[in-house]
Amino acid sequence: MRVHTEAVQFKADQKLIDYIEKKVGKMDQYFDRIIEARVILRLENSGQVRDKIAEVMLNVPGESLFVKESSKTFEASVDNAISSLKRQLIKYKDKLRNNNGI
Numbered sequence: 001m002r003v004h005t006e007a008v009q010f011k012a013d014q015k016l017i018d019y020i021e022k023k024v025g026k027m028d029q030y031f032d033r034i035i036e037a038r039v040i041l042r043l044e045n046s047g048q049v050r051d052k053i054a055e056v057m058l059n060v061p062g063e064s065l066f067v068k069e070s071s072k073t074f075e076a077s078v079d080n081a082i083s084s085l086k087r088q089l090i091k092y093k094d095k096l097r098n099n100n101g102i
Contacts (some may be wrong), residue, residue, distance in 0.1 A: 024078075030077060030089045030090060035059040036059045037058050038056070048057065054077035055067070056085055067088070
């Protein structure tokens with residue numbers, strides 16, 4: 001699986017990129033046919049608080065799974081997004097099994 005990380009309007013440091021690749025790479029445990037993962041990081045200015053938004057899109061055969069999470073840190077946003085994607089992947093896998101009669 002390829003992991004593309006994109007930071008909008010700022011430069012992400014290598015430590016953050018490595019963290020994201022490690023977390024997203026673990027998604028292979030739940031479904032081994034993930035084609036690619038695309039992670040977009042952006043800052044949101046809402047008043048005085050700058051929320052960190054992580055958008056994660058997984059391309060799987062026949063479908064794309066998408067999650068958008070915001071938190072105070074990028075690490076927390078990515079963790080929340082990964083846990084949501086994990087549920088979506090399990091649901092997608094169950095749907096595939098039921099449709100194929102496996």
